[in-house]
Amino acid sequence: MIDAVVVSRRAVLAGSGALVFSFSSAGRLLAQQNVPPLSAASPAPALPSSLNKTPLLDSWIRIDADGSITVFTGKAELGQGINTALIQIAAEQLDADFDQIKLQTADTALTPNEGYTAGSHSMQDSGTAVMNAAAQVRQLLIAEAATRAGMAADQMKTQHAAVLAPDGRRFGYGELVSAQLLHVEAAPHSPLKDPSQFKIMNRRIPRVDIPAKMTGGAAFVQDLRPNGMVHARIVRPPSYGAQLVSVDDAAVQKMPGVLKVVRDGSFLAVIAEREFQAIEAMRALAAAARWRETAKLPDQSALPAFLTSLPAQDITVLSQQSSAFAKQSFSATYTRPYLSHGSIGPSCAVAQFDDDALTVWTHTQGVFPDRDAIAEMLHMPKEKVRCIHSEGAGCYGHNGADDAAADAALLARAMPGRPVRVQWTREQEHAWEPYGPAMAVKVTAALDAAGQVANWDYGVWSNTHSTRPGSAGSLLAARYLAERFPEPAPKPIPMPEGGGDRNSIPLYKIPHIRVIYHFLPDMPVRVSALRALGGYMNVFAIESFMDELAVSAGADPVAFRLKHLDDPRAREVVSTAAERFGWTNNPHAGQTGRGQGFAFARYKNLAAYCAIACEVEVDRETGRARMVRAVAAVDSGQAVNPDGIANQIEGAILQSMSWTLYESVTFDDTRITSVDWSTYPILRFSAVPESMEIHLINRPGMPFLGTGEAGQGPAAAAIANAIASATGKRFRDLPITRARIKAAIGA
Amino acid sequence: MPGPTRLGRQMRAKRLLGFAVVFCCFLALAAGGLAVIAWQPAIAPIVRPPATSFDPGLVKLGAELAAIGNCDVCHTVPGGRELAGGRAVPTPFGTIYSTNITPDDETGIGNWPEAAFRRAMRLGVRRDGAYLYPAFPYDHFTLVSDDDDKALYAYLMTRQPIRAQAPADKLPFPLDIRLVMFGWNLLFLHPGPYRAGAAHDASSNRGAYLAEGLGHCGACHTPRNALGAEKPNRKFAGSVVDGWTAYALNAASPAPVPWNAEALDHYLRHGFDENHGVARGPMSDVADDLRSASAEDVRAIATYVAKHMNHAVPENDQVVQQVELQDARDKSHADASADSQSNTLRAVDTENDEGAVIYAGACAGCHEGPRALPYGGIDLALSSAISGPSAGNLVNIVLYGLPAAEAVRAPIMPGFAAAMNDAQVAALARYLRARFSDKGPWTAIARRIHDARSRQRVATASHAPADAPAPSGTAQRTNNEAQRQ
Amino acid sequence: MKLNVNNAQHDIDVDPRSPLLYVLREDLRLNAAKFGCGLGQCGACTVLVDGEPVFSCVTPVALLADKKITTLEGLGTIEDPAPIQRAFIEGQAAQCGYCIPGIIMRAHALLQKNPRASEAEIRATLEPHLCRCGTHMRILRAIHRAQAMLMSASAGGGR
Numbered sequence A: 001m002i003d004a005v006v007v008s009r010r011a012v013l014a015g016s017g018a019l020v021f022s023f024s025s026a027g028r029l030l031a032q033q034n035v036p037p038l039s040a041a042s043p044a045p046a047l048p049s050s051l052n053k054t055p056l057l058d059s060w061i062r063i064d065a066d067g068s069i070t071v072f073t074g075k076a077e078l079g080q081g082i083n084t085a086l087i088q089i090a091a092e093q094l095d096a097d098f099d100q101i102k103l104q105t106a107d108t109a110l111t112p113n114e115g116y117t118a119g120s121h122s123m124q125d126s127g128t129a130v131m132n133a134a135a136q137v138r139q140l141l142i143a144e145a146a147t148r149a150g151m152a153a154d155q156m157k158t159q160h161a162a163v164l165a166p167d168g169r170r171f172g173y174g175e176l177v178s179a180q181l182l183h184v185e186a187a188p189h190s191p192l193k194d195p196s197q198f199k200i201m202n203r204r205i206p207r208v209d210i211p212a213k214m215t216g217g218a219a220f221v222q223d224l225r226p227n228g229m230v231h232a233r234i235v236r237p238p239s240y241g242a243q244l245v246s247v248d249d250a251a252v253q254k255m256p257g258v259l260k261v262v263r264d265g266s267f268l269a270v271i272a273e274r275e276f277q278a279i280e281a282m283r284a285l286a287a288a289a290r291w292r293e294t295a296k297l298p299d300q301s302a303l304p305a306f307l308t309s310l311p312a313q314d315i316t317v318l319s320q321q322s323s324a325f326a327k328q329s330f331s332a333t334y335t336r337p338y339l340s341h342g343s344i345g346p347s348c349a350v351a352q353f354d355d356d357a358l359t360v361w362t363h364t365q366g367v368f369p370d371r372d373a374i375a376e377m378l379h380m381p382k383e384k385v386r387c388i389h390s391e392g393a394g395c396y397g398h399n400g401a402d403d404a405a406a407d408a409a410l411l412a413r414a415m416p417g418r419p420v421r422v423q424w425t426r427e428q429e430h431a432w433e434p435y436g437p438a439m440a441v442k443v444t445a446a447l448d449a450a451g452q453v454a455n456w457d458y459g460v461w462s463n464t465h466s467t468r469p470g471s472a473g474s475l476l477a478a479r480y481l482a483e484r485f486p487e488p489a490p491k492p493i494p495m496p497e498g499g500g501d502r503n504s505i506p507l508y509k510i511p512h513i514r515v516i517y518h519f520l521p522d523m524p525v526r527v528s529a530l531r532a533l534g535g536y537m538n539v540f541a542i543e544s545f546m547d548e549l550a551v552s553a554g555a556d557p558v559a560f561r562l563k564h565l566d567d568p569r570a571r572e573v574v575s576t577a578a579e580r581f582g583w584t585n586n587p588h589a590g591q592t593g594r595g596q597g598f599a600f601a602r603y604k605n606l607a608a609y610c611a612i613a614c615e616v617e618v619d620r621e622t623g624r625a626r627m628v629r630a631v632a633a634v635d636s637g638q639a640v641n642p643d644g645i646a647n648q649i650e651g652a653i654l655q656s657m658s659w660t661l662y663e664s665v666t667f668d669d670t671r672i673t674s675v676d677w678s679t680y681p682i683l684r685f686s687a688v689p690e691s692m693e694i695h696l697i698n699r700p701g702m703p704f705l706g707t708g709e710a711g712q713g714p715a716a717a718a719i720a721n722a723i724a725s726a727t728g729k730r731f732r733d734l735p736i737t738r739a740r741i742k743a744a745i746g747a
Numbered sequence B: 001m002p003g004p005t006r007l008g009r010q011m012r013a014k015r016l017l018g019f020a021v022v023f024c025c026f027l028a029l030a031a032g033g034l035a036v037i038a039w040q041p042a043i044a045p046i047v048r049p050p051a052t053s054f055d056p057g058l059v060k061l062g063a064e065l066a067a068i069g070n071c072d073v074c075h076t077v078p079g080g081r082e083l084a085g086g087r088a089v090p091t092p093f094g095t096i097y098s099t100n101i102t103p104d105d106e107t108g109i110g111n112w113p114e115a116a117f118r119r120a121m122r123l124g125v126r127r128d129g130a131y132l133y134p135a136f137p138y139d140h141f142t143l144v145s146d147d148d149d150k151a152l153y154a155y156l157m158t159r160q161p162i163r164a165q166a167p168a169d170k171l172p173f174p175l176d177i178r179l180v181m182f183g184w185n186l187l188f189l190h191p192g193p194y195r196a197g198a199a200h201d202a203s204s205n206r207g208a209y210l211a212e213g214l215g216h217c218g219a220c221h222t223p224r225n226a227l228g229a230e231k232p233n234r235k236f237a238g239s240v241v242d243g244w245t246a247y248a249l250n251a252a253s254p255a256p257v258p259w260n261a262e263a264l265d266h267y268l269r270h271g272f273d274e275n276h277g278v279a280r281g282p283m284s285d286v287a288d289d290l291r292s293a294s295a296e297d298v299r300a301i302a303t304y305v306a307k308h309m310n311h312a313v314p315e316n317d318q319v320v321q322q323v324e325l326q327d328a329r330d331k332s333h334a335d336a337s338a339d340s341q342s343n344t345l346r347a348v349d350t351e352n353d354e355g356a357v358i359y360a361g362a363c364a365g366c367h368e369g370p371r372a373l374p375y376g377g378i379d380l381a382l383s384s385a386i387s388g389p390s391a392g393n394l395v396n397i398v399l400y401g402l403p404a405a406e407a408v409r410a411p412i413m414p415g416f417a418a419a420m421n422d423a424q425v426a427a428l429a430r431y432l433r434a435r436f437s438d439k440g441p442w443t444a445i446a447r448r449i450h451d452a453r454s455r456q457r458v459a460t461a462s463h464a465p466a467d468a469p470a471p472s473g474t475a476q477r478t479n480n481e482a483q484r485q
Numbered sequence C: 001m002k003l004n005v006n007n008a009q010h011d012i013d014v015d016p017r018s019p020l021l022y023v024l025r026e027d028l029r030l031n032a033a034k035f036g037c038g039l040g041q042c043g044a045c046t047v048l049v050d051g052e053p054v055f056s057c058v059t060p061v062a063l064l065a066d067k068k069i070t071t072l073e074g075l076g077t078i079e080d081p082a083p084i085q086r087a088f089i090e091g092q093a094a095q096c097g098y099c100i101p102g103i104i105m106r107a108h109a110l111l112q113k114n115p116r117a118s119e120a121e122i123r124a125t126l127e128p129h130l131c132r133c134g135t136h137m138r139i140l141r142a143i144h145r146a147q148a149m150l151m152s153a154s155a156g157g158g159r
Helices: A002-014 A080-096 A122-149 A210-213 A277-286 A299-310 A367-380 A401-414 A427-433 A534-552 A556-563 A568-581 A643-661 A712-727 A738-745 B006-038 B058-069 B116-123 B148-155 B179-188 B204-214 B261-270 B282-290 B293-307 B315-332 B355-365 B392-400 B422-436 B443-465 C020-027 C083-090 C098-115 C117-126 C136-156
Strands: A061-063 A068-072 A101-104 A157-159 A163-164 A170-172 A229-237 A244-246 A260-266 A266-271 A290-293 A311-319 A327-336 A350-354 A359-363 A385-389 A420-421 A439-447 A454-463 A511-520 A594-602 A609-618 A627-637 A693-698 B088-091 B092-098 B239-241 B244-246 C002-005 C008-011 C046-049 C052-055 C067-069
Touching: A002 A420, A002 A594, A061 A299, A068 A080, A068 A439, A080 A101, A080 A122, A122 A157, A122 A163, A122 A170, A210 C098, A229 A277, A229 A401, A244 C008, A260 A277, A260 A401, A266 A277, A266 A401, A277 A290, A277 C020, A299 A327, A327 A534, A327 B006, A350 A401, A350 C136, A359 A367, A359 A401, A367 A385, A367 A401, A401 A420, A454 A534, A534 A556, A534 A594, A534 A643, A534 A712, A556 A568, A568 A594, A568 A609, A568 A627, A568 B088, A609 A643, A609 B261, A627 A643, A627 A712, A627 C052, A643 A693, A643 A712, A693 B244, A712 A738, B006 B179, B058 B148, B058 B282, B058 B293, B116 B148, B204 B293, B244 B282, B244 B392, B261 B282, B261 B293, B293 C002, B355 B422, B392 B422, B392 B443, B422 B443, C046 C098, C083 C098, C083 C136, C098 C117, C117 C136
Parallel strands: A068 A101, A229 A420, A359 A385, A454 A511, A627 A693, C002 C067
Antiparallel strands: A061 A068, A157 A163, A163 A170, A229 A266, A244 A290, A260 A266, A311 A511, A327 A439, A350 A359, A350 A420, A439 A454, A594 A609, A609 A627, B088 B092, B239 B244, C002 C008, C046 C052, C046 C067
């Protein structure tokens, strides 16, 4: 029976004349076509997104004999609602009820390896894979039922996780599966459901994780309490690269509850029975430690000059007939500081070392790379290390999670048989997380006689935007062990994703354009990926500069942008945001202190489109800028959970507002000095705008477009443009603090 | 002479009546005369000059001077519109509301000519001739020179005009008759402007001019008599304002490490000094403003005030004291990373002292950590609040902490009003006083706690009325009085 | 010592200096109150003591012997959530959700004392709380929703 099914499965998946949607890579529209059966001679076409790396269908969908359905994903819930969205997709394509599906997220022992939950790829990669896999699984189930019923497949229907024959016979999915039914590679094309038939996708299904979080359920890695768990705290050095000269831990060893003091080179930690005991022991241990500090940090007040003076690898991102500039050219330099992820919950991990195997519960964005790095650090075979994703607080990129996992792994090895919980302190999270890099942008452009941008010369300076594991040297602890793992040389992330050059190519049509990425390998301050990567800065710079050009052309900022955009989806988000905002040219003449601003970008020029219009009020006396209201339009392709999309954009606007108006990491010549919320203030409720509207443009059947990072760049520029409109002064250096505004507008 | 007949009695009564009438006429004449003497003419209103008519340099100077005068603190409701008045100033006599000093034509000073502003500063008289109450410290501002008044006028007239009418003052009869201030002024106002003393050098003169004039330090730091005037022979002897002790700025200063000019200058400009702590309560508003004042001027004020504090302690001894204290602290703080992960855990008898247990659990984490001021908790052995004459300041801090300031780097301290009951706050206060000062125990701790909680209830009630619209969020002040936990 | 948490008496044997947060999470295995900073700066640890919000991360249990402590778990359960919890669930007022329990406790305390709290009062009350995901708009909407639920419940006489 199994063999017979194998043969027919290939044919089934190759297409039987039913409506078939072929996979499309992001950016291409779906095409409807009848697909001929695969012939042995043709090369295997690429599979949709993550299926390409993990082609077996039952890696993604498992159906047990009792009918329970489990969907597997290599992506992790970060608070963006991905768990719910993936279940929606699977339920829709399988024709099962939402509640019939369980989701298994990133676990090196159980799920596909989808790298990092990053770059807004979850829907594009995992969503597309799950969607196609589910559709193909449904097709196989229909075929199996048809065989058993002795009927043609196209006479069968599916409903509530069962196949229905026209004579009324019902085959639950559970009875149809056998060990091998789904153990087959995916085909390049899937019989996807017509979006007009959607009952679960494109619906505001409430998130599966929210009820527990609102009622004290165990939802986070911080809530894990395996039997016998002990508590650990790390004693981190006072600055990068400091060496532990001596530590007299005799008194600490005798403190109540202390089980062990662990010292390995300059890695220092204490393990105790109870959490408060570990905290007190950590304080005493830190007081007893003596360090030799060697760090040399740049002059914070001259950061842009420092960046542009560093040795650079110049990467030409784009070069299109660069020509001599027209007579009237405009130039501007934009800068941003280091920015902190600032996760509300400092990083945490639990690890247990049993026999020769290690399990780590961690909120890393990438369980597989983190596992590989930890295995290398401990000289263990990879198969002996298992990393299980457990939710943390929002991470917004590469924060301390991977390092906390490494800390826990080291301590678990020092205390075999007992689960060890490592909790970073607030100060440690602020001081040791890898920041979003400081950046500088220089741009020169010229308008032609028609007031259109003719030349554009853009340079961006930045460190790498990813020092994620990978290798042991990316783990913080591994750099301080007696056997020190060196930090790997940083590499730029290639386009079209990009790092510092993400979104450095404007979507506008500009005939002569040159974009250079000055990649800076030297990293005196620890850096890595912060949400949107270079996209935040590049969109801020491009959209601020477009506004400056519009002003000099005497043009309305929205009309100016439309003049340069051909992409109809781009035009639609721009028009929608402007219209819903009630955008008028120069509405605040005579009303002092208020201004409006507009910005647009397509994340990475291949993910979601987002346009934002906002109104800002600036108080002349204090220089305080306050967002009054914001209206955004977003196009994420086929919407799966419209509420999830709106939630992400609302959050992006407020998070970006905080970055843009308040935030910068501070340091002296040796140490990071912004180590808590008093020294790194962020948005509080008093500055939240009066209203915010998000308008979602759904594109049925179109590829999913990543949305989690689409709002930050446009929000920053919209705010800067509104402040310029309110004050008549242009601010190009982030953050646009009230002190800077006050200094510019004077007494 | 008529005898004791009925007619005689009638005639005597008539004479008495006559005398009474004559006497009343005399009183009326006297009062009328006084009124005539006291009466101040109205100064004719003007059309507000456009903001552009004022020299920007003068406006800038005015801004710096206004920073020293703290105009915005009294003339702005916390969280309200800048300089638009309406702030309740409680006095022993009743509540006075600050006025709108934006250049609004109807509700502000938009129609005041410069002469009217100068008269208000110099003599405490409004443009329409009515007397102002000395809650507006014109008894200090009288010292401000004509030139500086001109600059202040230019600054105020170029602010955003805001239409806002202050509530009516709540004063009992006869104080609600402004004319009575004539008498007060006769007794207590020594009209300026300031005259440089021959014995002082230029810098001392500047310091005296600013501190006694615009700075009006004595308005809080000098005790007042029954009529609400500063006692002339008790200058800088300390007082209590709004439930906060304004410490003595003379030899009676309770600071464990004596102040000197440098420390005071740093404190005034930055809001903290490493040996004295962080400015709290009304002083935090002062320090916020002085950030925008001229550095030289702040230094002059600091030098002048420090001289008053150090009469008794010779310069050398101060230095020795500071060095000794620093040594003691260095010994007890390891050179650890700048976070709360380390502290020294001084040996504490926690079993028998409730205050000790509370301190160890709630306070020591920050106050014995290695983080420097202003963000770390101060070493309490340096705290004036604990060495000061009254438990009031400590109680305020323990109950309400230092709430987070929006958008700016500033120390944050949680308040414990909800976590601790009165007995627990008192136990903690007693413990801190005993452990961290060499002074005798405080009296009236319970009273201070009760008063602080009452004031908070009033403050919360009056600052966020239920029907207020969502704040337009213009002037956000770091408000340490309407505490929120 | 004895601690009254969510109307139940608990015998706990801990150092009286221990901050309440660790006792709740470790000894009583309650998840809602979270460690965010341990410094009283972020509000993630907020619980109620005699109906008033406190930062449990800086409140030693020594202070709490005769007081009533309420955590999020004491308001309602996943099967039977309290109106304010339901308001947050229905409003999908969370992204990562880490900051929400503390916010709900403070909002709950406000609405108990001042059911007609204005928008301005709600915002001012929440100032001690940080939300890094930017869920503020939804949080405010959820609190208004809870207000409406409570007002109609009290009008109707039921819970």
